[in-house]
Amino acid sequence: MLLVDAGNTFIKWARPAPGQTFHLESVHWKNFGAVRHHEMDVLKKAWHKLHEETPISHVLISNVAGKQLGDALSGLLETLDPQPISVKWFRSAPSLGGITNTYQDYRKLGCDRFASMIGARSLMPGKALVVVTAGTATTIDTLSPDGTFLGGMILPGLKLMSDSLAHNTALLPEIDQMIRHLPLFADNTSGAILSGCINAQAGAIERAVTTHRKRFSDVHCLLSGGAAPYIAPNLSIPCRIIDNLVLIGLHTSSTRQTY
Template sequence: MLLIDAGNTFIKWARPNPDQAFSLESIAWRNFGAVRHHELAALEKAWQQIHDEMPIRRVLISNVAGQYLGNTLFEFLTALKPEPLKIEWFYSVPSLGGIKNTYLDYRKLGSDRFASMIGARALLPGKALIVVTAGTATTIDTLSPDGTFLGGMILPGLKLMAESLAQNTAQLPEIDQLNNGAASFANHTSGAILSGCLNAQAGAIERAVTAHLKQFSDVRCLLSGGAARYIAPSLSIPCRIIDNLVLIGLRTSSAEKTL
């Protein structure tokens, strides 16, 4: 099986082990890869290589990056020789993987958000959860201990927020500067922008946890996405970084459908 998470910046893929199991301490894939949109050509070679090693019989795709990218991925997959047995598209549904989808129109909940919540619940079943994906956008979603989706927040991602604030200045900060840490109160414009954006992201997450704690006494926070490692040090609450929650959710849902 091949799992694909097509996001707004990266296309990530993984091939699970036949008996794949997940825990907070152990998330290992048989094969894994990630490319940016402008590196799409690399996918054909990578997928053909793993297909040659062991034929892909089933593909499950979550795509939030538009029809053009979806069509391109479909073309790559159907070009594999011999062809995959089955290509499926993952969409949000009323209930799957232990998650009850209460979105006003369940179909409009992003497939990546839905898959991330399934993945989070697979790792921490029976817990009240805050599920954060810090990518192009930052999404913050809430789950009750019984898996009911209680709603969420969407805000600009860390990089998008910084670029938007600095677009009319000559002081555009580089997010990689955060590798060396960011002062809470900076003495130059670039650093002040980074600090402000980081604290805005952290503040939204902390407010979500605080609000969730009004209803549940034990709330766990899982943080995923490319900006997770930058945001996490600014949080004043416990939060666990888990890479590729979407792929974990895809694997969990695929196993349920197979039963």
Template sequence: MSKIMENNTPGVRSGLLLIDAGNTRIKWAFTDLPSPDDSAATPIWRASGSVAHADVSDLSTAWSGLTVTRVLISNVAGEAIAERLQHQLQLVFGKNISPEWFASSQQHAGVRNAYRNPSQLGCDRFASAIGAHRLYPQQTLLLATCGTATTIDLIEADGVFIGGMILPGLGLMASALARGTAHLPMILDQVVISRPFADNTEDAIISGCIAAQVGAISTALAFQRRDHPATEITCILTGGSAPVIGPHLPMPYKSVDHLVLIGLWTSVI
């Protein structure tokens, strides 16, 4: 199933198509190509949307009519999705457009990657770090991305990506529990609970999984506060499960959508 949102704001300078191919869905946005002196913290999306992996062919319809001069892709979905994206791009734009594939590096767009092997860091996490640093410069950031997997990353105020934690996402955690335990039902991660101690099995699974997600984020914050008690930390929450997890967090946080796409846009400035 695809989701398309149009924003036909006039005055496009040059068309930039940004694509975030994640583990479950492919998100995209069309915007102006930024200039080196662009002072805007975030881009204006002229059009945007998302599709499931099974619906990649819908992208040719969504992109028809766009005047694209550059394409930048973050892909963690594997080679098969990369090939299907390449095919859709050629269908719409022909061979005049050669997509660029974003990759993690040691330093880019104001962020220094302190991973032991910088290229091993997922390109989506690096793009998100770049986007977060763009939105909240000179702030120490705890960035929790709540998707198929949940990643919790630390970016220092000077733009150093320190590292992070990876755990199963909310939906994956609930599904694994349901598959691995006799007679437990399959649960969707969109279920909302009203109290922590549930009186039925479905809500009890979700309550436990939310508690695990919240506990991981809270523990990461506690570690940083213990080691750097004088440092103010801004918590950022993003990803498809963020609206479910966010209300249960005990600390203030900023909710940001499309952080990978913001990071890709920032990377071309």
């Protein structure tokens, strides 16, 4: 099986080993790759090579980047083999992978958020969780120990926040390079923007954890996404970085449901 996480910036893919299971201390894939949307030629070559080594028979895709990218992925997969490959599109469901979806309309919960929560629960079953994905947007979702989704937050991602200030404020430089450690109170404009953006992200996460702890005493925070390494050092709460929670959730759901 090939697992695909088509996000707003990157397309990430992975192939698990047969019978593979994941643990907090051991999240490794048999094959893994990531490309930006404009690198479809690179993706095509990678998938063709993968298919030549071990034919792909099933594909499970989480796509939040829209129909155009979905069509492009479908077209690429059709080039792999004259024989049709089973392609399934992951959707949010009322219940799957140990998660009970309580969104007002379960179908409108982003499939990437749903997959991330499934992945997080598979790694830490029976725990109250705050599940953070720090990508183009930052999503912060809460789970009870029994796997009930209790709601979440969505805010602009770290780079989106900083780019917005740099592009729309007179004479401010564009911020391309995020740094892992910086003073809370900066003595220059670029540093002040970075500090403001990182601490806005950290503050939202910390508030989510603090509020969640009012209901459950033992709350764990899992952080994923490209901005995770920049946000984590600035948190005042324990938080574990887990790469590719969406792919882990897709893998978990694929073992519990027939695709």
